[in-house]
Amino acid sequence: MTILVTGGRGKTGIALSKLLHDANLPFLIASRSGQATAPYKAVIFDWADPTTYENPFKADPNIDRIYVVGPEGIYDALPAVKPFIDFARTKGVKRFVLLGASRLGAGDSFLGAVHQYLIDIGVEYAVLRPTWFYQNFSTTLLSSIRDSNQTFSATGEGRMAFVSTEDIAQVALEALTAEPSLNKDILIFGPELFSHDEVAKLFSSILGREITHKKITTEALEKIFAGFGVTQQYAEGYANLEKEVSLGLEEKLFNSTNHQKFIGKRTLEEYIKANRDLWIKQ
């Protein structure tokens, strides 16, 4: 058994790699750079470049399960992800664990069609559907907090149970190794609901200076995304996910009893305290 970790240098991929390493399970990181932090092994892999599809299997012919983090910035990921899923099956891969998102079910936009495809082809699978990550505050929102003392979102007063990527990785590990395969989707939340205003207050108390949450419109968020070179459809789709939070739909999902859920134990306060120096200008 070997697990291929796509997105292995990303937020959940890093956390999953650490768990796999600690559990002494064989794994290989796939990255466009072909690089990983020592002692992990990596290969060059690009969803958009079929000439790289063979690389993981040349490096390790025992790959039989894959953690799937789809390519960034694509509104419908199926055309980009399907060719490699099909190729991997010809190489003996039996199980796919897809990183999806709380607000996206099977057949929805972004990775929803990939979720549906895994069901349709009858492979062993699991779909992780986490809410927004704590780690966004130390990546996408890092410079905004550190240099401008503010976060921004189109989530208004809406609340969500932000979650740690370490908790997501724990569920990924279970989904990759469970026998029999889980063959289901799992919502993944942190333990507490927060609005972005409440997160900003928590940052303020831990950092000892005022951090505010700038409430922006979905149109303004679309413009920010458009600046990153994504399509208008992607920008609108992402902005709509934040709008749904503002309408209370994410809080409703957290409180719903109709879904299989995993509630992480790591708190937002612990995460901010452990990483406090990141948001302080040196």
Ligand SMILES: NC(=O)c1ccc[n+]([C@@H]2O[C@H](COP(=O)([O-])OP(=O)(O)OC[C@H]3O[C@@H](n4cnc5c(N)ncnc54)[C@H](OP(=O)(O)O)[C@@H]3O)[C@@H](O)[C@H]2O)c1
């Ligand atoms: N961030 C959140 O709050 C959140 C919440 C719920 C769901 N999600 C979902 O989680 C997924 C990951 O999002 P993220 O923001 O956390 O990003 P991330 O995992 O930190 O980074 C994206 C990863 O994808 C890899 N990647 C991007 N394009 C690629 C390509 N063409 N070929 C191969 N690898 C590629 C990158 O690897 P290299 O650069 O090394 O190639 C990188 O490791 C997305 O599908 C997102 O919808 C995110």
